[in-house]
Amino acid sequence: xxxxxxxxxxxxxxxxxxxxxxxxxxxxxxxxxxxxxxxxxxxxxxxxxxxxxxxxxxxxxxxxxxxxxxxxxxxxxxxxxxxxxxxxxxxxxxxxxxxxxxxxxxxxxxxxxxxxxxxxxxxxxxxxxxxxxxxxxxxxxxxxxxxxxxxxxxxxxxxxxxxxxxxxxxxxxxxxxxxxxxxxxxxxxxxxxxxxxxxxxxxxxxxxxxxxxxxxxxxxxxxxxxxxxxxxxxxxxxxxxxxxxxxxxxxxxxxxxxxx
Amino acid sequence: xxxxxxxxxxxxxxxxxxxxxxxxxxxxxxxxxxxxxxxxxxxxxxxxxxxxxxxxxxxxxxxxxxxxxxxxxxxxxxxxxxxxxxxxxxxxxxxxxxxxxxxxxxxxxxxxxxxxxxxxxxxxxxxxxxxxxxxxxxxxxxxxxxxxxxxxxxxxxxxxxxxxxxxxxxxxxxxxxxxxxxxxxxxxxxxxxxxxxxxxxxxxxxxxxxxxxxxxxxxxxxxxxxxxxxxxxxxxxxxxxxxxxxxxxxxxxxxxxxxxxxxxxxxxxxxxxxxxxxxxxxxxxxxxxxxxxxxxxxxxxxxxxxxxxxxxxxxxxxxxxxxxxxxxxxxxxxxxxxxxxxxxxxxxxxxxxxxxxxxxxxxxxxxxxxxxxxxxxxxxxxxxxxxxxxxxxxxxxxxxxxxxxxxxxxxxxxxxxxxxxxxxxxxxxxxxxxxxxxxxxxxxxxxxxxxxxxxxxxxxxxxxxxxxxxxxxxxxxxxxxxxxxxxxxxxxxxxxxxxxxxxx
Amino acid sequence: xxxxxxxxxxxxxxxxxxxxxxxxxxxxxxxxxxxxxxxxxxxxxxxxxxxxxxxxxxxxxxxxxxxxxxxxxxxxxxxxxxxxxxxxxxxxxxxxxxxxxxxxxxxxxxxxxxxxxxx
Numbered sequence: 050x051x052x053x054x055x056x057x058x059x060x061x062x063x064x065x066x067x068x069x070x071x072x073x074x075x076x077x078x079x080x081x082x083x084x085x086x087x088x089x090x091x092x093x094x095x096x097x098x099x100x101x102x103x104x105x106x107x108x109x110x111x112x113x114x115x116x117x118x119x120x121x122x123x124x125x126x127x128x129x130x131x132x133x134x135x136x137x138x139x140x141x142x143x144x145x146x147x148x149x150x151x152x153x154x155x156x157x158x159x160x161x162x163x164x165x166x167x168x169x170x171x172x173x174x175x176x177x178x179x180x181x182x183x184x185x186x187x188x189x190x191x192x193x194x195x196x197x198x199x200x201x202x203x204x205x206x207x208x209x210x211x212x213x214x215x216x217x218x219x220x221x222x223x224x225x226x227x228x229x230x231x232x233x234x235x236x237x238x239x240x241x242x243x244x245x246x247x248x249x250x251x252x253x254x255x256x257x258x259x260x261x262x263x264x265x266x267x268x269x270x271x272x273x274x275x276x277x278x279x280x281x282x283x284x285x286x287x288x289x290x291x292x293x294x295x296x297x298x299x300x301x302x303x304x305x306x307x308x309x
Numbered sequence: 310x311x312x313x314x315x316x317x318x319x320x321x322x323x324x325x326x327x328x329x330x331x332x333x334x335x336x337x338x339x340x341x342x343x344x345x346x347x348x349x350x351x352x353x354x355x356x357x358x359x360x361x362x363x364x365x366x367x368x369x370x371x372x373x374x375x376x377x378x379x380x381x382x383x384x385x386x387x388x389x390x391x392x393x394x395x396x397x398x399x400x401x402x403x404x405x406x407x408x409x410x411x412x413x414x415x416x417x418x419x420x421x422x423x424x425x426x427x428x429x430x431x432x433x434x435x436x437x438x439x440x441x442x443x444x445x446x447x448x449x450x451x452x453x454x455x456x457x458x459x460x461x462x463x464x465x466x467x468x469x470x471x472x473x474x475x476x477x478x479x480x481x482x483x484x485x486x487x488x489x490x491x492x493x494x495x496x497x498x499x500x501x502x503x504x505x506x507x508x509x510x511x512x513x514x515x516x517x518x519x520x521x522x523x524x525x526x527x528x529x530x531x532x533x534x535x536x537x538x539x540x541x542x543x544x545x546x547x548x549x550x551x552x553x554x555x556x557x558x559x560x561x562x563x564x565x566x567x568x569x570x571x572x573x574x575x576x577x578x579x580x581x582x583x584x585x586x587x588x589x590x591x592x593x594x595x596x597x598x599x600x601x602x603x604x605x606x607x608x609x610x611x612x613x614x615x616x617x618x619x620x621x622x623x624x625x626x627x628x629x630x631x632x633x634x635x636x637x638x639x640x641x642x643x644x645x646x647x648x649x650x651x652x653x654x655x656x657x658x659x660x661x662x663x664x665x666x667x668x669x670x671x672x673x674x675x676x677x678x679x680x681x682x683x684x685x686x687x688x689x690x691x692x693x694x695x696x697x698x699x700x701x702x703x704x705x706x707x708x709x710x711x712x713x714x715x716x717x718x719x720x721x722x723x724x725x726x727x728x729x730x731x732x733x734x735x736x737x738x739x740x741x742x743x744x745x746x747x748x749x750x751x752x753x754x755x756x757x758x759x760x761x762x763x764x765x766x767x768x769x770x771x772x773x774x775x776x777x778x779x780x781x782x783x784x785x786x787x788x789x790x791x792x793x794x795x796x797x798x799x800x801x802x803x804x805x806x807x808x809x810x811x812x813x
Numbered sequence: 814x815x816x817x818x819x820x821x822x823x824x825x826x827x828x829x830x831x832x833x834x835x836x837x838x839x840x841x842x843x844x845x846x847x848x849x850x851x852x853x854x855x856x857x858x859x860x861x862x863x864x865x866x867x868x869x870x871x872x873x874x875x876x877x878x879x880x881x882x883x884x885x886x887x888x889x890x891x892x893x894x895x896x897x898x899x900x901x902x903x904x905x906x907x908x909x910x911x912x913x914x915x916x917x918x919x920x921x922x923x924x925x926x927x928x929x930x931x932x
Contacts, residue, residue, distance in 0.1 A: 063817040117889050124878075124885040131878050134870040167538070174534040182515070193900070196893035200905050201314045205321075205377035206459045207890065208908065209450065211915035212328055212466050214883045215335060216443050218919035220473040221879035223436050225872050226928050227416045227423060313904035335918050339925040416872075 064108055075101035088133040096126040110183060112191040256282040270296045319368055320376040320383040323361040323391055327446040330357025334439030343432065350438035351406050355399065357442065362395045374812045379518050380459040385808035387453035389658045390585040394578050397665045398445045401574030403783035404673050405441060408433040410568040411477045412485075419482035434477055440470040441574065448578050452585025455593070456518040457507035457543075460586060464503065464550070467582060468496050471575050475567035480683035488566025495549070495559045503546025510539035519594030520813055526597040540595060540602050547590070550583040551639045554613040561624075564632035569684060572628060573672030576635050577665035584642050584657055591646055592654070593811050599649060607647050607739060614640030614746035622753050627675055627686045630753065631668070634712055637750055638664055644743055645727045648734040655809035656726035659802055663711070663719035663794055670787025671708040673780055674701060677773050685771050688757055693766030698773040702761040704788050711791045713754040714747050719794035722802065876928055887916055 075098055082094040099122040107115035186194055199207055234242075243252050256271040256279045270293065271282035278296040280288070287293050318325070330353060337349055365388060374382035411434050414427035447467025454460040476489025511517055513535035514525030525531050549556040564572045595602060617637025624630045645657040678685050678694065678701075685691070695702035711720035724747060731739045776784065794801055894901070894909050901908075923929060 063815065113893060116892065120889060120892075121885060124882045128878050128882065131870065131874050135872055135875060170534050170538060174532045178532075190896075192893050192896045196897035196901070197311060199890070199893060200897070200901055200908055201311055202378050203380060203456075203458055204314050204908055205316065205380045206456075206462045208912060208915075209328075209446075209459075209462050209466060210886075210890075211912050212331070212443050212446060213462070213469060214886060214916050215332065215919040215922075216440065216466070216469045216473070217879060218883050218923055219335065219338075219436055219440060220469065221876050222923055222926060222928050223415050223434060223473060224476070225416050225875045225879075226926065227414060228927055310902055311900055311905075313902070332915060332918050335922050339918075339922040 067104070067108060071101050071104060075105075088137055089130070092126060092129045092133060095129065096122070099126065110187055110191060113195045116192075251281075255279075258282045266294075268292050269294050272296055314378050315375075316378070317373055317376045317383075319364075320371060320373055321381065322368070323365040323395070324446055324449050326357060326361040326364060327395075327442055327449060330354065330361075331439045331442035331446060333357075334442060338436055338439065346435040347406075347408055347433050350435045351402070354402050354438045354442055358395050358399045358402070358445070362392065362399075365392055365395065372812050374455070374520075376453075377459075379520075380456050381450070381453050382455045382812050383453055384812035385810040386585065386588070386654055386658060387811075389805060389808035390452040390581055390661065391449045393581050393658070393662050393665065394445060394448045396662070397578040397581065397669060398441065398448075398574070400666065400669045400783045400786055401570065401578065402438070402441060403779040403786075404570035404573055404669065404676065405437055406779045407570065407676065407777050408435075410479055410570055410676065411437060412479045412482060415477050419486070424482075437474055437477065437571075440474055444468075444470040444474075444574075445578070448582035451582045452589060454586065455520070455589070457510065458517055460590070461500070461504055461507060463586075464500060464546070467579065468500070468550075471571075471579065472496060474571045475563055475575075477571070478566065478568040481566070484566045485568070486566075488563045492559055492563045492567075499546045499549035499556065502542045502549070506539045506542025506544070506546060508539075509535045509542060513539055519590065522594040523597055523813075526595070536598060537601055540598065543590065544602065544606070547583060547587045548609065551580060551587065551642070552636050553609050553639050553643060554616050554636065555609070557613070557616070557636045557639075560636055561629045561632040564635070565626060565628045565686070569628070569672050569676045572631075573669045576631070576672070577668040580635070580639070580642065581661035581665055584646070584661060588646055588654060588657060589811060592649065593813055596649065603647055603649070606643060607736065610640050610643035610647060610739060611742045612640075613637070613643060614742055615749075616640075618746040618749040618753075621750065624753075625687055625689060627688050627691070627757075628672075629686075630688070630757070631671060631675075634750065634754075635668070637746060638712070640746065641724060641727055641743060644731050644736070644739045647736060647739070648727075648730040650730060650734050651809050652726070652733055652806075653730035654811075655802070655806045656723065656730045658805040658809055659726055659794075659798075660723035662801060662805075663723040663791070666787045666790045667708045667711040667718075667720060670784050670791065671705065671712070673784040673787065674705045674708070676780060677701060677776050678771065679774050680771050688760060690771050691757070692760050692764040694771070694773065695762035696766060701773050704784060706758045706761065707788055707791060709754040709757055711795070713751045715751070717792075717795045719791045719798070722794060722798035726802065873931070876923075880923060880928070883916065883919065887913070 078094045078097040078101070082091045082098065085091045085094060099118060103115045103118035103122075105115075106112075106118060188194070189197070243254075256273070258267045258271055259269050259282075268283060268287050270278040270280055273279050283293055333353055334350055337346060337353065341349060368383070369388055369392075372382075372384045372388075374384070376383045412424075412427075413430070413432040413434065414424065415434055417424035417427050444467050447463050447465070447470075450463035451460065451467055454463050472489055472493040475492050476486050478485035507517070510522055513531045513533075514522045516522060516525065526536070545556065549559075552560040564576065567575065591599075591602070591606075614637055617633050617635070617640055621630050621633035621637070624633060642657060642660060645653045645660065647653075648656075675686065676684060678691065680690075707718065711718035714720045714724040724743070728740045728743055731737075731743070890912065891909070894905060898905065
């Protein structure tokens with residue numbers, strides 16, 4: 050197996066190259082995520098940030114974290130897209146109206162303040178100190194090391210996580226799934242209705258839409274043998290939406306029929 | 310080849326039984342007909358809790374810090390809190406059994422035809438039973454977990470079902486859904502804080518366990534920035550769960566919007582679990598660094614007590630009043646935490662039982678006072694209820710007096726124990742503030758009692774419904790315990806004192 | 814040899830293949846444009862600019878997505894387990910069996926309650 054990551058130490062040239070290519074892109078994408086007005090664009094940019102981070106993790110010997118980052122965030126970003134599509138729609142943009150006055154400046158100040166504090170404190174605490182214990186932890190392989198911890202020392206927590214997963218599935222069902230209260234008309238019911246109805250005219254099914262060899266789209270009513278259009282051949286929804294075309298222009302003319 | 314981990318199944322059995330019962334409940338949801346579910350779920354849940362309690366009673370004198378390798382340490386305080394949570398869950402499930410509080414189909418849009426059809430069909434969202442049990446299993450794990458991974462998993466296992474159940478109220482659906490969303494978003498945020506804090510503490514000590522943390526603090530040489538930030542972030546996560554003041558803002562909204570039995574269960578059992586874990590983290594993990602967190606937690610305790618008591622005065626909705634009252638009680642319990650002595654721990658154990666049962670009882674009574682549109686939580690419409698149904702009004706008054714800490718109720722003994730523990734540890738100012746906050750709180754509790762008994766009925770449409778049998782049992786049990794612990798506190802207090810120890 | 818050389822080679826091959834395919838298709842493919850080709854569907858009505866409901870999805874997708882996430886998380890645990898399967902021995906197998914069967918309870922519930930049906 051090729052060890053893609055380099056030994057811990059001063060940043061080696063290839064890693065530096067990768068960093069200087071990817072880091073600006075990641076930061077730009079993160080900034081874009083905040084400033085993009087359309088939620089879909091934000092979600093896409095977030096996905097990009099996540100993938101870049103995954104590459105960084107792998108490059109820094111955290112193989113498991115990198116893989117999990119990709120595996121889980123494909124799901125998470127998909128959820129994000131779904132939430133956008135379900136809640137706001139693809140085309141809608143952020144409203145820039147402040148509901149509570151002064152909220153935006155206050156939150157910017159708070160975020161910058163807390164972020165600055167954390168970055169400066171943690172930066173002061175970590176910069177310039179040596180990395181301890183990484184090579185020991187990764188000695189048997191990064192994923193293997195995590196597996197050993199997870200399935201021996203933290204096996205209890207691991208098993209309890211399954212309770213969390215059941216709760217998640219239960220919750221999704223409770224909040225989003227409507228079980229059918231009145232049974233819908235199934236194919237069987239429709240079939241019975243066709244034969245037990247007043248006439249047997251539709252027993253073989255309704256005519257299908259379109260005019261033969263002229264226009265076979267779903268919004269053009271079929272022509273019956275006597276030349277009249279059949280309104281039952283197209284969907285009621287299209288009719289209600291006003292998308293139904295007239296089948297007149299597509300009728301075969303008498304003259305042509307006689308020539309044949 | 311790795312050696313297989315050794316788990317002490319006898320000590321873990323109470324949690325395992327609850328988890329297994331919950332999973333059985335999910336299977337019932339999957340494979341049993343709608344008509345039989347509610348009754349079956351109720352039976353299974355209650356039976357599971359009783360069996361778990363019996364097993365807990367059997368191992369009450371055992372203890373081990375290696376119950377699940379290094380993740381769980383079952384000790385006196387842990388067993389007492391697990392027992393408390395099981396008792397509270399039992400009473401809570403008696404209240405939850407009344408399906409009239411829950412939406413017949415939570416996924417139906419409020420006010421839609423679908424919702425009306427679901428109401429008419431007499432369905433019930435019986436998933437609340439397994440969800441409650443999952444929450445209970447998380448609550449039982451939270452106070453006995455001794456490493457940050459297990460603590461975090463337990464925190465999530467207890468929170469996630471509560472977020473869900475907050476949104477299941479049958480009436481005032483939109484308010485309920487709003488409560489669930491708020492609780493979820495803020496809860497997720499605070500969980501992130503907790504996790505971040507745990508990561509920083511790991512960075513400090515190189516160990517995820519509380520013992521390792523203590524050793525690192527004693528050993529010194531770690532990076533104090535990580536320690537301080539870690540303590541701060543972990544505290545934020547915990548203080549959010551208990552509803553202490555800067556992190557309390559979700560409490561009134563969630564208490565008001567959630568179905569009342571869930572509110573009662575959540576208020577009572579979450580407090581016991583979260584304070585148990587807080588106590589263990591501060592006591593076992595961070596005792597050696599108390600110089601860094603004790604002052605700020607003391608300040609938070611002071612602010613929480615005063616804020617809860619003062620803010621409750623202006624409220625008119627009984628569920629919001631009880632929410633602010635629970636904030637004030639969180640302050641009292643924090644006082645017990647900063648005492649950092651054995652009597653503080655004993656007081657906390659006793660208080661969680663006394664407060665929990667009184668809370669369940671009070672919310673149980675709230676479920677009974679209704680008009681045609683459902684529960685009436687506006688206390689101005691409770692005027693003169695004492696004349697219509699003296700027994701219910703008297704029971705409510707009993708619980709309120711217990712919250713206020715009036716002698717001869719369990720609340721008095723609990724508060725007395727906490728204040729004497731604080732006095733013992735030298736935090737005199739906390740005792741002064743605590744007594745002051747209690748005095749302010751007495752004002753609004755008494756006002757409600759006065760409204761119940763000494764005012765003329767203003768609105769005839771409000772009435773007390775005839776309680777369903779199980780609700781009656783729940784309220785009766787809570788009332789009996791509240792009086793009993795007030796008259797003869799030693800029955801429980803001695804037990805609490807015997808159990809008030811942590812195994813490191 | 815520099816360990817990054819294989820990555821660069823693979824990247825170059827990937828890029829080269831993409832570029833070659835695009836250019837080759839553009840050069841060799843026949844180009845016959847007419848109006849019907851520009852339509853979204855050659856047989857069927859023109860799609861409206863936005864679907865009914867303002868382009869918003871029904872909440873049903875949420876259920877599918879949540880189920881995906883649940884099993885996604887399960888894979889996160891399966892991955893290190895599979896990598897160290899030999900070392901973990903019997904207890905690892907039992908642990909994973911318990912874990913999977915518990916998660917499977919959730920699956921059974923969703924399946925029995927019709928969560929996997931679309932209608």
